[in-house]
Amino acid sequence: MSALLRLHNIRKSFAELTVLDNVSLALAAGEIVSLLGPSGCGKSTLLRIAAGLDAHFEGELERNPLLDFGSSSGIGVVFQEPRLMPWLSVAENIGFVDGRKADHRWTQQLLHDVGLEGRGEALPKQLSGGMAQRVAIARGLYGRPQVLLLDEPFSAVDAFTRMKLQDLVIKLAAQYDISVLMVTHDLDEAVYLSDRVIILGGQPSRIVAELAVPLAHPRDRRAVELAFLKGEALTALYQQPT
Numbered sequence: 001m002s003a004l005l006r007l008h009n010i011r012k013s014f015a016e017l018t019v020l021d022n023v024s025l026a027l028a029a030g031e032i033v034s035l036l037g038p039s040g041c042g043k044s045t046l047l048r049i050a051a052g053l054d055a056h057f058e059g060e061l062e063r064n065p066l067l068d069f070g071s072s073s074g075i076g077v078v079f080q081e082p083r084l085m086p087w088l089s090v091a092e093n094i095g096f097v098d099g100r101k102a103d104h105r106w107t108q109q110l111l112h113d114v115g116l117e118g119r120g121e122a123l124p125k126q127l128s129g130g131m132a133q134r135v136a137i138a139r140g141l142y143g144r145p146q147v148l149l150l151d152e153p154f155s156a157v158d159a160f161t162r163m164k165l166q167d168l169v170i171k172l173a174a175q176y177d178i179s180v181l182m183v184t185h186d187l188d189e190a191v192y193l194s195d196r197v198i199i200l201g202g203q204p205s206r207i208v209a210e211l212a213v214p215l216a217h218p219r220d221r222r223a224v225e226l227a228f229l230k231g232e233a234l235t236a237l238y239q240q241p242t
């Protein structure tokens, strides 16, 4: 398969509640894909399945063998909240992998990449929300993944910080050749960042629409094309089946 990650006919239930049904999607090398849908529709559930963190589902999860190549752990995950360990420094949080000794140079490089150079010794409580999210992104990159899965990583920061973090993700994805699958409920964010926007809806959720965003980066946030695509996404969200 040429895709790095492929989900095929995913069906997921929690006891009586079927959350996802017949969901198929693939993430190709170099792609940025957004997953959009109402709260509770199963976005985090789907991302956890894609990350290999939840094995209790029907359907198939295929990982390209390339993902397991070399020392890379293949997939990095950034959760909905930063989940930093309060007793560890920023640098230790980034390089924390099952008690193995952290690669100091790589940690310093990542601190530089996310704009936190010189803050490695700080403790999480000394960080702003946006800084904590940047640490979480650096930690997601620590295993040199080819795929980065992000679950609404910027939901807790202000609009301006959010825009900067979006640009940071675009920059890092290009710099390290990483494919990105990102959950968001922000239409502007989805069309600005992504090559494709996938919209979930219905009960149980399935894919109700998919939009391509055929615009090169860097993009102009005020571009008419983005406003048009946002309108299309909005229509798909409002025309949700039940």
Ligand SMILES: Nc1ncnc2c1ncn2[C@@H]1O[C@H](COP(=O)(O)OP(=O)(O)OP(=O)(O)O)[C@@H](O)[C@H]1O
Residues within 6 Å of the ligand: 014, 019, 037, 038, 039, 040, 041, 042, 043, 044, 045, 046, 185
């Ligand atoms: N561990 C669990 N046990 C039981 N039900 C769960 C569990 N995790 C999620 N659910 C249910 O599955 C549904 C989807 O949850 P999920 O967290 O995937 O939604 P989401 O789309 O990420 O929502 P949000 O946008 O609010 O983060 C919800 O109805 C939720 O109550």
Ligand SMILES: [Mg+2]
Residues within 6 Å of the ligand: 043, 044, 045, 080, 151
């Ligand atoms: Mg969620």
